[in-house]
Amino acid sequence: MTEREWDKRLRIKTIGREDEDNPDYSPYEPTPYSVLERLADSGLIRRKHRLLDYGCGKGRVAFFMASVIGCRATGIDYSPKLIDIAKENRRTSRLGDRVTLTCCRAEQYEIGEEDVFSFFNPFSARVFEGVLRHILRSFHENPRLLRIVCYYPSEEYLQCLEALPELQLLADIDCGDLFNGKNPRERIVVYHTVEGFANI
Numbered sequence: 001m002t003e004r005e006w007d008k009r010l011r012i013k014t015i016g017r018e019d020e021d022n023p024d025y026s027p028y029e030p031t032p033y034s035v036l037e038r039l040a041d042s043g044l045i046r047r048k049h050r051l052l053d054y055g056c057g058k059g060r061v062a063f064f065m066a067s068v069i070g071c072r073a074t075g076i077d078y079s080p081k082l083i084d085i086a087k088e089n090r091r092t093s094r095l096g097d098r099v100t101l102t103c104c105r106a107e108q109y110e111i112g113e114e115d116v117f118s119f120f121n122p123f124s125a126r127v128f129e130g131v132l133r134h135i136l137r138s139f140h141e142n143p144r145l146l147r148i149v150c151y152y153p154s155e156e157y158l159q160c161l162e163a164l165p166e167l168q169l170l171a172d173i174d175c176g177d178l179f180n181g182k183n184p185r186e187r188i189v190v191y192h193t194v195e196g197f198a199n200i
Contacts, residue, residue, distance in 0.1 A: 006033040010067055012089035014060040018082060025123045028057035028082055031151055034178045035188065036064045042173055044147065044190055045116055047071050052114040054106050054131065055122020059086035059099065066098040071116075074100040076109050106131045111138040116147045125156035136166050139193055148191045151175075158189070167191040 003015055018028035045051065047070040053061040056075025066073045077083050083103040090096040102109065106123060107130050117135055119128070132148075139146055147170065150157055161167055173188040 001033065003030075003033055006064070010063050011092045011094060012059065012063050013085070014058040014063075014089065018057070018079075023124070025078060025127075026055065026121055028055075028079070029120070030057060030060045031120045032178070033060075033064065035151055035175050036061065036068075038173060038175055038178070039149065039151075039188055040065070040068045042171065042188075042190075044149075044171060045069055045071060049116045049147075050074070050112075050114045051116045051118060052076070052109075052111070053118040055120065056086060056101070057082045059089050059101060061118055061120075062086075062099045062101075063089060063093055063095065066095050067093075070098075072098050072100075074102065074114060076102045076104055076106060078103065078105045107134060109134075111135065115144055116149060118149045118151075119153075119157070120151045121154055121157065125154065125160060128157055129160045132160055132164060136164065136193075139166065144193075145195070146193045149188060150190075151188050152185050153187070153189050154185070161189070161191050166193050168194050 007014055014030045049071045051065050051071050051073040053075045056062055056077050059075045062073035062075040065071055080103050083101055086101045090099055170192040171190040176182050176186040179186055
């Protein structure tokens with residue numbers, strides 16, 4: 001299905017780019033549906049999981065995963081404008097009860113039972129590093145298997161992930177064939193917490 005067909009099926013409006021003034025936060029650009037389909041098909045996220053999408057923008061990842069996989073999903077974004085659009089999408093979507101939306105900075109979000117964390121380069125590597133520390137604090141306070149999903153990861157993001165002993169690479173999903181050309185960043189990397197590291 002095309003981007004517009006997916007939006008129509010989910011009863012949401014997520015197409016279009018929105019620029020941001022904050023240098024630490026990237027412009028809103030939705031993850032392509034073809035990439036989300038590949039992630040869903042991988043089986044790495046299941047109905048039992050609780051997904052947290054950082055820099056959710058208009059909510060595409062959360063609504064797609066809640067619909068296709070059936071998991072509960074939370075989207076957070078620091079832009080009130082984008083969260084308002086996402087909330088309107090929740091109102092029109094069939095599965096608004098499975099999606100929670102919050103307007104706050106990523107570093108300030110209080111992690112609860114979420115165990116899958118999704119990123120499409122929503123902010124600088126400096127912010128990403130702080131968010132990872134926040135996620136791992138939650139892991140040590142409430143030991144559980146966590147998964148960190150990064151689409152189109154930058155070298156700086158990968159370095160942050162590799163530097164943490166609690167994490168190891170679980171999957172590296174090539175998405176280059178979905179687009180013209182062969183861009184090595186067209187991939188989804190999935191890291192997970194190391195079993196036994198926090199006495200799981």
